[in-house]
Amino acid sequence: xxxxxxxxxxxxxxTRSKILKDSMLYFARNGFAGTKISxxxxxxxIGQGTLYLYFKSKEELFQEIAAxxxxxxxxxELNILLHLPMSARKKIQKLSDSIMDxxxxxxxxxxxxxxxxxxxxxxxxxxxxxxxxxxxxxxxTEKIIRQxxxxxxxVEGLPLKLADYYWGVVYLYALRKLFxxxxxxxxxxxxxxxxxKDSTK
Amino acid sequence: xxxxxxxxxxxxxxTRSKILKDSMLYFARNGFAGTKISxxxxxxxIGQGTLYLYFKSKEELFQEIAAxxxxxxxxxELNILLHLPMSARKKIQKLSDSIMDxxxxxxxxxxxxxxxxxxxxxxxxxxxxxxxxxxxxxxxTEKIIRQxxxxxxxVEGLPLKLADYYWGVVYLYALRKLFxxxxxxxxxxxxxxxxxKDSTK
Amino acid sequence: xxxxxxxxxxxxxxTRSKILKDSMLYFARNGFAGTKISxxxxxxxIGQGTLYLYFKSKEELFQEIAAxxxxxxxxxELNILLHLPMSARKKIQKLSDSIMDxxxxxxxxxxxxxxxxxxxxxxxxxxxxxxxxxxxxxxxTEKIIRQxxxxxxxVEGLPLKLADYYWGVVYLYALRKLFxxxxxxxxxxxxxxxxxKDSTK
Amino acid sequence: xxxxxxxxxxxxxxTRSKILKDSMLYFARNGFAGTKISxxxxxxxIGQGTLYLYFKSKEELFQEIAAxxxxxxxxxELNILLHLPMSARKKIQKLSDSIMDxxxxxxxxxxxxxxxxxxxxxxxxxxxxxxxxxxxxxxxTEKIIRQxxxxxxxVEGLPLKLADYYWGVVYLYALRKLFxxxxxxxxxxxxxxxxxKDSTK
DNA sequence: CATGAATGAGTATTCATTCAT
DNA sequence: TATGAATGAATACTCATTCAT
Numbered sequence: 070x071x072x073x074x075x076x077x078x079x080x081x082x083x084t085r086s087k088i089l090k091d092s093m094l095y096f097a098r099n100g101f102a103g104t105k106i107s108x109x110x111x112x113x114x115i116g117q118g119t120l121y122l123y124f125k126s127k128e129e130l131f132q133e134i135a136a137x138x139x140x141x142x143x144x145x146e147l148n149i150l151l152h153l154p155m156s157a158r159k160k161i162q163k164l165s166d167s168i169m170d171x172x173x174x175x176x177x178x179x180x181x182x183x184x185x186x187x188x189x190x191x192x193x194x195x196x197x198x199x200x201x202x203x204x205x206x207x208x209x210t211e212k213i214i215r216q217x218x219x220x221x222x223x224v225e226g227l228p229l230k231l232a233d234y235y236w237g238v239v240y241l242y243a244l245r246k247l248f249x250x251x252x253x254x255x256x257x258x259x260x261x262x263x264x265x266k267d268s269t270k
Numbered sequence: 271x272x273x274x275x276x277x278x279x280x281x282x283x284x285t286r287s288k289i290l291k292d293s294m295l296y297f298a299r300n301g302f303a304g305t306k307i308s309x310x311x312x313x314x315x316i317g318q319g320t321l322y323l324y325f326k327s328k329e330e331l332f333q334e335i336a337a338x339x340x341x342x343x344x345x346x347e348l349n350i351l352l353h354l355p356m357s358a359r360k361k362i363q364k365l366s367d368s369i370m371d372x373x374x375x376x377x378x379x380x381x382x383x384x385x386x387x388x389x390x391x392x393x394x395x396x397x398x399x400x401x402x403x404x405x406x407x408x409x410x411t412e413k414i415i416r417q418x419x420x421x422x423x424x425v426e427g428l429p430l431k432l433a434d435y436y437w438g439v440v441y442l443y444a445l446r447k448l449f450x451x452x453x454x455x456x457x458x459x460x461x462x463x464x465x466x467k468d469s470t471k
Numbered sequence: 472x473x474x475x476x477x478x479x480x481x482x483x484x485x486t487r488s489k490i491l492k493d494s495m496l497y498f499a500r501n502g503f504a505g506t507k508i509s510x511x512x513x514x515x516x517i518g519q520g521t522l523y524l525y526f527k528s529k530e531e532l533f534q535e536i537a538a539x540x541x542x543x544x545x546x547x548e549l550n551i552l553l554h555l556p557m558s559a560r561k562k563i564q565k566l567s568d569s570i571m572d573x574x575x576x577x578x579x580x581x582x583x584x585x586x587x588x589x590x591x592x593x594x595x596x597x598x599x600x601x602x603x604x605x606x607x608x609x610x611x612t613e614k615i616i617r618q619x620x621x622x623x624x625x626v627e628g629l630p631l632k633l634a635d636y637y638w639g640v641v642y643l644y645a646l647r648k649l650f651x652x653x654x655x656x657x658x659x660x661x662x663x664x665x666x667x668k669d670s671t672k
Numbered sequence: 673x674x675x676x677x678x679x680x681x682x683x684x685x686x687t688r689s690k691i692l693k694d695s696m697l698y699f700a701r702n703g704f705a706g707t708k709i710s711x712x713x714x715x716x717x718i719g720q721g722t723l724y725l726y727f728k729s730k731e732e733l734f735q736e737i738a739a740x741x742x743x744x745x746x747x748x749e750l751n752i753l754l755h756l757p758m759s760a761r762k763k764i765q766k767l768s769d770s771i772m773d774x775x776x777x778x779x780x781x782x783x784x785x786x787x788x789x790x791x792x793x794x795x796x797x798x799x800x801x802x803x804x805x806x807x808x809x810x811x812x813t814e815k816i817i818r819q820x821x822x823x824x825x826x827v828e829g830l831p832l833k834l835a836d837y838y839w840g841v842v843y844l845y846a847l848r849k850l851f852x853x854x855x856x857x858x859x860x861x862x863x864x865x866x867x868x869k870d871s872t873k
Numbered sequence: 874c875a876t877g878a879a880t881g882a883g884t885a886t887t888c889a890t891t892c893a894t
Numbered sequence: 895t896a897t898g899a900a901t902g903a904a905t906a907c908t909c910a911t912t913c914a915t
Contacts, residue, residue, distance in 0.1 A: 708910085709909075720911085724910090729910080730910065
């Protein structure tokens with residue numbers, strides 16, 4: 070019965086995905102230490118034991134989520150944006166639009182940003198600028214900023230520092246999204262203003 | 271022996287203060303669930319039992335720290351600033367200077383901001399805008415922003431939203447301060463730019 | 472699967488009963504403070520954590536046991552005896568027979584009597600005669616004693632005091648049962664003699 | 673300064689006595705495990721540390737108290753009573769008078785009886801009749817009982833069992849004395865009746 | 874000597890993980 | 895495969911003992 074075999078595998082994959090998705094949100098909201106397996110399982114809607122059929126331990130589940138956090142899809146999109154034939158101002162506006170849209174539409178995106186930022190911060194081993202700056206997302210953003218500074222549309226300052234500032238603000242509103250319900254988010258324009266000079270002058 | 275009695279009380283107060291100060295940093299870095307009493311005591315440099323001579327439980331210690339988080343001193347300073355006879359631009363620049371200075375000089379300040387923000391976020395009971403906006407700090411900042419908008423130096427937008435944005439960025443760099451050592455902080459000017467229009471136009 | 476559901480509930484109830492029964496013995500022998508959860512669990516033959524699936528705390532477990540101590544079954548039996556159409560002498564003899572029999576057969580009964588008496592004594596709040604005398608068992612016993620005094624078979628004296636004396640002696644031999652193995656218990660006749668005049672005169 | 677030396681020694685002895693006396697009461701009421709050094713010291717009216725100037729440990733303090741429990745004075749008195757030229761009935765009545773009097777007058781006596789009985793019961797090592805029956809007090813009481821049985825004034829039954837019964841009842845009312853305030857104690861006559869036949873027949 | 878604050882070994886309780894069903 | 899009851903290692907908290915004053 071190859072059909073049933075396949076279907077089984079499919080269901081397995083679906084469950085695994087659901088666990089990852091729901092856990093990401095839960096971990097983002099409560100942190101690793103603040104997350105109890107019993108609560109997590111209840112939240113997902115499965116038995117505690119079931120979790121251990123898919124992941125060896127709480128630690129491993131978290132690692133797997135952490136890995137998802139550096140979404141290659143997001144990096145790819147960012148890379149495409151970088152190479153589009155348009156002004157840096159336009160690129161930054163498009164990026165900000167896209168980010169704010171995802172934050173509003175997709176809880177998972179907020180969770181991803183949150184976890185990613187927190188993990189960067191907690192990188193105990195090498196808590197130096199170097200570690201953080203190695204992030205691909207940062208590097209690409211940096212390049213867009215350099216382009217903008219050349220074009221005169223982006224404020225002065227160390228590009229890396231500005232990139233970090235920009236993504237820091239994204240983290241800020243990812244947190245808002247995760248924790249509060251009726252929250253007044255900033256607009257895409259507010260986010261862009263971290264980098265862009267006043268266009269009305 | 272009144273001298274000894276006094277001195278004893280004094281030492282007690284000192285120890286209590288040290289516990290509160292060190293615990294604030296530890297909780298800010300690790301969260302409530304991520305803080306083990308054994309580690310915390312070691313960090314402070316006292317025995318585990320000693321903690322319980324000063325605080326009934328981990329929970330109570332945390333509550334006491336949480337209470338310290340809304341420093342009346344900071345609020346008073348902000349209030350004085352609000353009523354000084356100067357432009358909003360100047361007020362915001364002074365405020366940003368003062369904040370960045372405290373962040374650099376004083377780990378406790380960073381911890382205070384961090385815990386305060388996190389507690390605002392986690393306010394489970396009423397996760398609505400109302401709860402957060404009631405914070406005195408927000409209200410005073412809002413007034414300065416209104417002044418600035420009238421004067422034309424502050425960007426357009428809902429004053430409350432802008433105040434929240436401003437303090438959000440402060441939180442962001444409080445986190446940086448707590449977690450990373452050789453980190454490139456933003457300048458006071460970068461912080462002010464959240465609110466102030468470009469002065470060079 | 473109603474069968475399995477039912478069976479599960481059944482097992483749960485059995486475990487709970489076993490914990491209560493074994494704990495009663497252990498507490499009766501060692502007192503509340505002298506009972507360690509680790510030892511208690513080992514004695515019962517379950518893990519320490521399991522105890523906490525059935526009872527919130529050591530204190531709650533003890534309270535639940537304490538509640539069992541005023542067995543309504545024993546009170547009902549005593550009440551039936553009170554109203555049987557027979558002489559007080561006969562009633563007292565039957566009661567003594569029944570008590571000594573239970574003490575010999577059933578460790579739980581000895582534990583129940585022991586805990587009940589100790590709790591009456593430790594009643595910190597109102598350590599007056601009134602509290603103790605309110606016990607239903609004492610009141611019924613008192614009535615039988617009154618009947619006996621009218622019939623001339625029971626010794627003179629305040630009925631309540633005599634009831635207390637009688638149950639005190641029961642407590643005495645409950646202790647013997649709990650603590651010593653090869654102990655020479657008194658006979659049912661010895662117990663009855665606390666109340667009954669010498670029948671051979 | 674030999675005078676001061678002496679006086680010092682004297683004070684030391686007084687404090688030691690007070691500790692022993694008060695601790696005896698406290699241990700009798702609360703048991704070994706239920707007694708906290710901090711509470712005990714407060715009760716005695718000394719500092720916790722002071723206790724350790726007089727006794728090496730809680731255990732040693734308890735042992736010392738336990739030793740006091742087999743008061744040689746009581747045994748001597750009982751021995752004198754045994755050899756007085758009088759009937760067993762008279763001896764038992766005098767003994768009961770003396771016991772009830774001490775119970776009423778002297779909290780320490782009640783504590784002594786209580787601790788002594790409890791220690792006999794808890795004798796884990798050899799919980800056999802033999803251990804208990806070796807007690808000198810029991811042996812002397814047994815002899816008086818034998819005399820009484822010969823004289824026809826004491827009820828039939830194994831003398832040792834009757835002695836145990838008699839002292840058991842004493843224990844019962846020592847407990848009453850320790851725990852309740854306005855309690856109706858039995859009379860000396862009630863106590864004697866455990867052993868003596870009805871004299872009025 | 875007397876004290877009570879400080880300590881850490883010991884005890885109560887929680888929670889990640891296992892396992893019988 | 896899915897479950898949740900059972901487990902014991904890990905964590906919070908208590909208390910006998912020590913020690914600086």
